[in-house]
């Protein structure tokens with residue numbers, strides 16, 4: 001019916017003049033009108049639509065919609081038992097009071113509650129930042145400083161003779177239900193140092209010493225807001241001071257791999273979002289250990305990227321090899337899935353041929369430039385990470401073409417291996433492009449050296465003393481997991497800077513302070529307070 005009505009609408013009234021000539025053979029079999037209809041309907045469906053009045057379509061569509069709606073309604077009624085439910089509700093009608101809720105009012109109140117809660121957490125973090133910055137300002141570095149701190153791994157450990165280990169004095173721990181019954185010490189924080197670092201390194205001992213003054217702020221914050229859980233300071237030197245103090249156990253290999261500087265909250269607070277192209281030299285000279293170190297370096301760089309960042313990895317010799325060939329010429333978000341995917345492809349790299357860095361640099365600059373134009377990336381911060389065992393040239397012409405005088409793309413160069421023959425060129429490239437040069441000679445060096453670039457990228461923030469509060473995306477926390485399952489957390493974090501006048505322009509990041517907020521806490525806080533009676537599903541929501 002539809003097609004015939006459509007066509008009849010389309011046709012003009014029967015011609016008043018003489019009919020157009022029609023071949024006799026056709027007119028015999030089809031009346032002229034019919035034929036025209038047929039041709040029109042077959043040949044120009046799209047064109048016809050444009051000729052038809054809108055009201056006609058509206059009418060048909062309304063008809064379809066109501067037919068469709070009626071059908072759905074009857075199916076829904078049949079299978080949901082809605083009538084039965086209605087009957088049931090009727091039975092209870094006398095006992096039930098209906099209260100009207102002002103939706104706008106409710107939302108406003110929710111917003112206010114949330115704001116207060118966010119504000120309270122941010123204030124706690126801000127107090128920690130102030131205390132840390134003041135403490136550092138007053139501290140004078142002492143390379144010979146001897147200081148016995150509570151090392152979270154060594155506390156309460158004794159040697160064969162029953163004496164406490166160095167840095168492992170007695171540390172009283174009491175199970176606390178606010179902390180999921182973990183044994184904690186709520187009057188002191190303690191300090192964790194990654195296994196690959198020397199826990200009596202002067203930089204660490206000095207840092208631990210001045211950050212001791214955070215203890216009283218931790219305790220004070222907890223007094224003011226008893227809903228706070230972990231509070232901490234992650235130092236740029238690598239140690240992690242956590243309140244309340246707990247005992248850390250090494251993993252099954254006896255290793256404490258946790259490095260606070262790799263955590264999302266740390267990176268997010270310390271740096272602005274960035275677009276990064278990683279160039280890895282896979283020429284013949286990179287064979288063997290160098291390639292292994294290079295891969296590890298790439299992997300460590302990936303560790304420092306988060307959801308706000310975009311990246312790609314190109315291996316180069318005479319040719320360019322995108323590590324993931326499907327993602328040729330663009331950058332992808334550095335989320336976990338993408339990073340894992342690229343890591344798997346890294347294993348396939350092998351070294352041969354000669355390295356043509358100029359081609360790789362051209363590609364990287366073009367890619368970053370194009371990506372910036374898409375407006376998807378970070379806008380502010382772009383970098384090229386170059387991992388190689390040497391460069392024969394300084395490639396001035398390329399930098400002049402793409403990056404000077406504004407030097408918007410920073411170049412970080414990582415020299416792999418012990419030889420320093422080509423170090424000068426790499427140093428020059430980094431310095432001429434507002435970056436940083438690092439030599440990585442052994443696998444053990446990788447992580448520590450890769451971290452260095454974060455200082456440089458946080459420099460603009462430091463110089464402007466931008467104390468932005470960051471809230472990380474939700475993540476799963478295992479320490480507070482209980483029989484109800486894992487707990488989703490968000491972290492409020494803020495960077496800590498050196499306020500010393502003489503280093504101010506250099507921009508020295510001391511670390512990041514943070515506190516965790518479980519997401520269910522936000523839900524409970526909002527729900528229970530905003531409605532006169534707690535919403536029945538709150539309890540269930542919490543367990544989910």
Ligand SMILES: *[C@@H]1O[C@H](CO)[C@@H](O)[C@H](O)[C@H]1NC(C)=O
Nearest residue numbers: 170171172173185186187188
């Ligand atoms: C925390 O540990 C210290 C050192 O062992 C101890 O003196 C203090 O009483 C402990 N605090 C609590 C609340 O257990």
Ligand SMILES: *[C@@H]1O[C@H](CO)[C@@H](O)[C@H](O)[C@H]1NC(C)=O
Nearest residue numbers: 319320321322325327328329
């Ligand atoms: C990237 O894709 C373009 C176009 O498809 C192609 O010409 C180029 O060779 C590719 N580059 C690499 C390195 O795969």
Ligand SMILES: *[C@@H]1O[C@H](CO)[C@@H](O)[C@H](O)[C@H]1NC(C)=O
Nearest residue numbers: 372373379380381382408409
């Ligand atoms: C990216 O583009 C914006 C404007 O479109 C510009 O202000 C910014 O400097 C560019 N960033 C880089 C690193 O080129």
Ligand SMILES: *[C@@H]1O[C@H](CO)[C@@H](O)[C@H](O)[C@H]1NC(C)=O
Nearest residue numbers: 137138499500501502503504
């Ligand atoms: C640092 O500089 C500011 C102003 O530039 C000055 O007020 C302050 O006293 C200086 N502090 C120190 C410790 O020199």
